[in-house]
Amino acid sequence: MKEKEKVILAYSGGLDTSVLIPWLKENYDYEVVCVCIDVGQGNELDGLEERAISTGASKLYIEHVVDEFCDDYILPCIKAGAVYEHKYLLGTAMARPLIAKILVDIAKKEGAVAICHGATGKGNDQVRFELGIKALAPTLKIIAPWRIWDMKSREDELEYCQRHDIKLPFKADNSYSRDRNIWHISHEGLELEDPAAAPNFDHMLVLGQTPEKAPDEAEAVSITFEAGKPVALNGKEMKLSDIITELNKLGGKHGIGIADIVENRMVGMKSRGVYETPGGTILMEAHDQLEELILDKETLSMKKDVGNKFADIVYSAKWFSPLREACQAFVESTQKYVTGECKMKLYKGNIIKQGTTSPYSMYNESIASFTTGDLYNHHDAEGFINLYGLSTMVRAMKMHEISQNKD
Secondary structure (H helix, E strand, O other): OOOOOEEEEEOOOOHHHHHHHHHHHHHHOOEEEEEEEEOOOHHHHOOHHHHHHHOOOOEEEEEEOHHHHHHHHHHHHHHHOOOEOOOEOOHHHHHHHHHHHHHHHHHHHHOOOEEEOOOOOOOOHHHHHHHHHHHHOOOOEEEOHHHOOOOOOHHHHHHHHHHOOOOOOOOOOOOOEEEEOOOOEEEEOHHHHOOOOOOOHHHHOOOOOOHHHOOOOOEEEEEEEEOOEEEEEOOEEOOHHHHHHHHHHHHHHOOOOEEEEEEEOOOOOEEEEEEEOHHHHHHHHHHHHHHHHHOOHHHHHHHHHHHHHHHHHHHOOOOOOHHHHHHHHHHHHHOOOOOEEEEEEEEOOEEEEEEEEOOOOOOOHHHHOOOOOOOOOOOHHHHHHHHHOHHHHHHHHHHHHHHHHHO
16 A cells, blocks of 8 residues: 655644644645644643644654754844844744754655645744745645635634544633744734734733732842853853743743734734743843943944844744845854843843943943043044034035025
8 A cells, every 4th residue: 555645744732733634634635744843832742742643643743942942043133133123022933944944854854745834824924934944945845724725713623623523632712822932922812903902911921920010129130141142140151041941030020021012024914912022131131231332333333234134034034045144144243252241130121230241341431431531632522523523514604605695
C-alpha cells in the first residue's frame, strides 16, 4: 500500500488547530504530523501530545527553542531599539520567522510535501509564516485553511468539532484571541474591537496587573549590559531568557508594559490590541538609557532611523531578507561599546531612572558642569554662535531689505 503524503501542521492545541487535523485528513488524505514550537508559552504545552494523537495526528514534535528565540531574534531587536509605530515591541512578529524555520526543518526531516498553518486571512501571521517558508523552502506547498474552507467563525469550528466528536479540553465560551511567548502576550477581540471601549483589564491581563493595583512601594532593579546584550540582573549573571523571565515577574507586579494600541496591519486594515510586555519594556528602556550615555549624536540619530526601519522589517515579514541582515550589521557596529549598568526604580507602571554607569560614557562632567572646567571655554561659544547662526542672520537681513524696498 502506497504511503500517504505528509503535511506538517503548526500546532498549538487550540480550537483552530484541533479542527485542522481531521480537516486535513478529510480534504487532502494526508498523514498529519503536528509541530509545536515552544517559544515560552508556558502551560499552553500541557497535554498537547495526547490531544494531537486523539484527534488524528500521527505524531507530535515539541521543539523547545526559547534560548534560540531570545538570543537570535529578541536580542537583535533589543540592540536595534526596534519598536513598531512607537509602541509595539514586536513580540509576535519576532517569533514567527523562527517558527517558520522550525516548521521547514521538520518538513525536510519528515519528507513532507506541505506545511499548514491556522492563521486567518485578515492577519499579519499568514504573511509572516508564508514568507518565512518561501524564503527557506520555496518548493514546499502551503495550506492556509482560513482562506479556503467554508467555516467563517468560532461557532462554525465548534460545530465541526461536535460533528467529528472532537473533545476540547477548554471552555467554548468567548475569550480574547491571544498569542503568548517569553517576550509578551497579546490580546485581541471582544471589547477591544471597539476603539471607543475601555479595555476590561480585570478580565484580560495575564502577566501582570494595572498600575492602580501595583504595590505602593517602589522596587529597585539594575541591569548590566555587555556590547548591547543584557548579561546580569541585580548583579547576578544570567542568560537572556532567565533575565526576561525574572523581569516579566517584576514588571508585571508593578504594572509595567501594558500597551493599548491601534496598529496598521500589513494587509491594509487597522487593528486594536492590548500587549503585555513587562520585561521587554524594562529591557528596552534600560538599553536606551545606556546608549544615550555612550553613542555620539550623529550615530544615535542614525540608529534611531535604522531601529524604526528594523521594526518595520520585522513586523512586515522580511526577517529572511538582505535588508534585515544589512540593518542588523549596522546595529551590531554601534553596540561595541554599549557596556555598563542601568539602575531603575519600578513604581506603578513607571520606570524611573536611578543612575547609569559605563566605562565608555561620553558624558564629561568637566565639560557639562555649570562650573567652568579646563576643557570648555565659555568665550568660544561666541564664535560658534556667529558661524552657526550666519545663515539665519543673512536671511533676516535679506527679508528686512525686501520689506524696506516695498515701503
